[in-house]
Amino acid sequence: MPIITDPLRGRVRPTPSHSDEEIVRALGGPRDWTVLTGAGLSTDSGIPDYRGPAAPPRRPMTVQTFLSGPAQRSRYWARSWLGWSHMDMARPNAGHRALARLQPHGIITQNVDGLHEDAGSDPVIDLHGRLNRVICLQCGELYDRDLVQAHLTRLNPDFLTDLEVDPADIETAPDGDVDLEATAGFRVWDCPACGGLLKPDVVYFGESVPAVRTQGAVDLVDSASGLLVMGTSLAVMSGLRFVKHARKHGKPVVIVTDGPTRGDEYADYRSVTRVGDFLAAWERALLGGTATVPGGVVSGGVPTAAV
Numbered sequence: 001m002p003i004i005t006d007p008l009r010g011r012v013r014p015t016p017s018h019s020d021e022e023i024v025r026a027l028g029g030p031r032d033w034t035v036l037t038g039a040g041l042s043t044d045s046g047i048p049d050y051r052g053p054a055a056p057p058r059r060p061m062t063v064q065t066f067l068s069g070p071a072q073r074s075r076y077w078a079r080s081w082l083g084w085s086h087m088d089m090a091r092p093n094a095g096h097r098a099l100a101r102l103q104p105h106g107i108i109t110q111n112v113d114g115l116h117e118d119a120g121s122d123p124v125i126d127l128h129g130r131l132n133r134v135i136c137l138q139c140g141e142l143y144d145r146d147l148v149q150a151h152l153t154r155l156n157p158d159f160l161t162d163l164e165v166d167p168a169d170i171e172t173a174p175d176g177d178v179d180l181e182a183t184a185g186f187r188v189w190d191c192p193a194c195g196g197l198l199k200p201d202v203v204y205f206g207e208s209v210p211a212v213r214t215q216g217a218v219d220l221v222d223s224a225s226g227l228l229v230m231g232t233s234l235a236v237m238s239g240l241r242f243v244k245h246a247r248k249h250g251k252p253v254v255i256v257t258d259g260p261t262r263g264d265e266y267a268d269y270r271s272v273t274r275v276g277d278f279l280a281a282w283e284r285a286l287l288g289g290t291a292t293v294p295g296g297v298v299s300g301g302v303p304t305a306a307v
């Protein structure tokens with residue numbers, strides 16, 4: 001098992017740099033902003049985060065573990081098979097819906113749940129892929145997760161009865177799987193086209209984001225006036241890099257996350273409010289005329305001052 005050190009070690013929840021009213025006024029119109037989101041956007045939809053205050057210590061799946069042998073693959077797919085219905089049933093919450101109405105310049109999400117798209121946001125870059133897609137590691141064919149789920153159910157008709165635990169009592173983890181150790185004997189489904197290994201089309205720890213996807217996200221940052229970061233600890237470098245990139249190019253960075261982040265020192269404005277409440281305040285300000293409407297005239301403009 002690779003050792004994953006805690007990139008947030010020693011960091012504490014910061015105090016806000018300004019009141020939310022001041023931050024919302026400084027934001028002005030949503031069209032100026034590319035929004036980078038993380039697991040905190042989806043906690044209100046019932047999908048746990050990794051590093052929130054209530055999150056137990058997690059050992060996220062690494063690609064090295066996934067590829068290390070049949071037992072590990074059985075383990076992953078058994079846990080994922082049990083957790084899929086919970087993930088599949090998750091619906092966009094008020095925060096996703098507010099972002100869809102606000103229509104920012106674009107959204108880059110580290111989430112793999114697809115809830116921004118379900119809420120109607122566009123464009124959205126799924127930096128770490130999508131859990132509802134499965135990819136063949138040999139031929140690259142993509143499969144719908146529901147199809148894979150049906151085949152896993154067919155291949156493992158007695159797995160649930162043999163478990164002797166109620167699936168409802170098993171805790172769902174952030175990756176859409178469950179905490180379960182008794183996974184021996186679970187049969188996996190291989191690619192019907194070439195017999196290759198199937199893996200969820202998500203970027204695991206130890207993998208890189210495909211270059212073309214990263215470039216698309218960089219373009220979204222470059223073509224916006226500023227970067228608004230919401231509900232992410234920025235513990236993962238593939239997210240933090242956009243914050244550093246924005247700062248390097250003189251773009252303002254606003255962070256709204258209810259916990260410490262690895263990018264706090266780069267933020268011009270820092271709020272620790274829950275994202276749903278913050279977005280509601282932004283919408284209220286737009287309606288009340290203290291900021292601008294989507295597509296309207298930029299009034300407050302983009303902040304330039306550092307904290």
Ligand SMILES: NC(=O)c1ccc[n+]([C@@H]2O[C@H](COP(=O)([O-])OP(=O)(O)OC[C@H]3O[C@@H](n4cnc5c(N)ncnc54)[C@H](O)[C@@H]3O)[C@@H](O)[C@H]2O)c1
Nearest residue numbers: 038039040049050051111112113174232233258259274275
């Ligand atoms: N929903 C998902 O798809 C999902 C869920 C968990 C993890 N992941 C994956 O794991 C990685 C986790 O990194 P991350 O930074 O996104 O998550 P993280 O768990 O490291 O950080 C989430 C942060 O958001 C805060 N938070 C939680 N709910 C909030 C709310 N309602 N309002 C404001 N802040 C809130 C937490 O306190 C924490 O600081 C990602 O790369 C992602 O691929 C995905």
Ligand SMILES: [Zn+2]
Nearest residue numbers: 136139191194
């Ligand atoms: Zn294949």
